[in-house]
Amino acid sequence: MLRRLVSRVYWALSRWTLTGETAPTRPSVLIGAPHTSNWDFVLMLGIAWRLGIDVRWLGKKSLFAGWRGPTMRGLGGIPVDRADPSRVVGEVVARIRAGEVFGLVVTPDGTRGAHEYWKSGFYRIARETGLPVTLGFVDRSTMTTGLGPTIELTGDVAADMDRIRAFYADKAGVRPDQRVEPRLREEHTAG
Numbered sequence: 001m002l003r004r005l006v007s008r009v010y011w012a013l014s015r016w017t018l019t020g021e022t023a024p025t026r027p028s029v030l031i032g033a034p035h036t037s038n039w040d041f042v043l044m045l046g047i048a049w050r051l052g053i054d055v056r057w058l059g060k061k062s063l064f065a066g067w068r069g070p071t072m073r074g075l076g077g078i079p080v081d082r083a084d085p086s087r088v089v090g091e092v093v094a095r096i097r098a099g100e101v102f103g104l105v106v107t108p109d110g111t112r113g114a115h116e117y118w119k120s121g122f123y124r125i126a127r128e129t130g131l132p133v134t135l136g137f138v139d140r141s142t143m144t145t146g147l148g149p150t151i152e153l154t155g156d157v158a159a160d161m162d163r164i165r166a167f168y169a170d171k172a173g174v175r176p177d178q179r180v181e182p183r184l185r186e187e188h189t190a191g
Contacts, residue, residue, distance in 0.1 A: 003049040004049055004050065004052065006049060007045075007046050007049035007050040008050070010042075010046045011046060011050060014046070015143060016043065016046075016143055016144065016145050017142075017143060017144045017145075018046070018047060018050060018144075018145060018146050019144045019145070019146045020137070020144075020145075020146030020147045020148055021134075021146070021147045021148060021149060021150070022051065022147070023051040023052060023053050023103075023147070024053075024103065024132065024134045024147075024150045026132070027096070027101050027102060027103060027104075027131055028103055028104075028126075028131050028132045028133060028134045028150055029103075029104050029106055029122050029125055029126045029131050029132070029133045029134070030053075030055065030103045030104060030105045030106070030133075030134045030136050030147075031105075031106060031107075031108060031122055031133060031134065031135050031136055031164070032044050032057075032105050032106065032107040032136045032138075033107065033108065033109060033118075033135075033136070033137060033138075033168055033171070033173075033182065034109060034137075034138060034168065034171055034172065034173030034176075034178075034179040034180065035107035035108070035109050035138075035173070036109075036138075036173035036174050036175040036176070036177075036178035036179055037173070037174035037175050037178070039174050040107065040138055040173075040174060043138055043145045044057065044105055044136070045075065046145075047136065047145065047146060047147065048103070048105070051147070053103045054076075054101070054102045054103065055076045055102060055103045055104070055105050056076045056077070056078055056092075056102045056103070056104050056105070057075075057076055057077055057078065057104070057105035057106070057107075058077075058078050058080050058088060058092075058104075058105070058106055058107075058121070059072065059077050059078070059079060059080060060079070060080055060082060061079045061080060061081050061082070063077065063079070064077065064079040076102070076105075078091070078092065085119070085121060088121070089121050089124050089125055089128070092104060092125055093125060093128045093129055096125075096129045096131070097129065103134070104125065104131075105136070106121060106122035106125070108120070108121070108122050108182075109179075109180035109182075115180045116180075116183070117180075117183050117184055117185045118180060118182055118183060118184055120184045120185065120186055123153065123157070123160070123184060123186070126153050127153055127155060132150045132151060132152050132153075133150065133151050133152075133153060133164075134147055134148070134149075134150040134151075135147070135148035135149055135150075135151070135164065135167050135168070136148070137167075137168065137171045138171065138173055138174055139170070139171045139172050139173070140172045140173060140174050140175075140176060141170075141172045141176075148167050149167065151163060151164075157184060157186045157187050158187045161182060161183060161184055161187055164182045165181070165182045165183070168182050
């Protein structure tokens with residue numbers, strides 16, 4: 001109740017407009033893209049709280065150090081050790097298979113440095129659990145953010161990513177110069 005109230009106040013005062021699809025009707029992997037700024041986190045919480053989505057999100061382990069740990073976990077955070085990122089995929093899959101119900105927010109592209117590819121954890125988690133993927137977005141060119149369509153992945157990595165690329169083609173992110181084209185390294189090895 002408090003989260004919804006906070007989100008209503010946030011959206012009433014924000015220069016951003018919440019738009020797009022309604023919340024998914026079942027658990028899904030929620031992509032947050034283009035992820036170009038740490039402000040995306042605030043927008044993600046605003047979207048989730050306004051739409052009543054119980055979310056978990058993956059964040060680098062250092063965000064959970066010291067006093068921030070309990071706060072980040074309370075906001076739904078799951079720490080990721082970048083030295084062993086595949087372990088978190090297994091942990092999340094195990095939580096979902098154990099019956100925990102949540103929307104998993106994944107930001108497959110990073111905020112720092114030039115990247116050529118998105119990280120593929122969101123794809124592996126969705127395929128291993130059978131969860132659909134909901135395309136969340138931030139678009140500075142229109143000052144809109146929200147949820148796009150929820151899609152089922154087919155296992156054809158290139159075709160699935162073509163659908164995702166088409167959706168994000170006109171989305172700029174908070175810092176458009178930091179945008180990474182939606183592309184997985186696996187697209188080149190899958191064919």
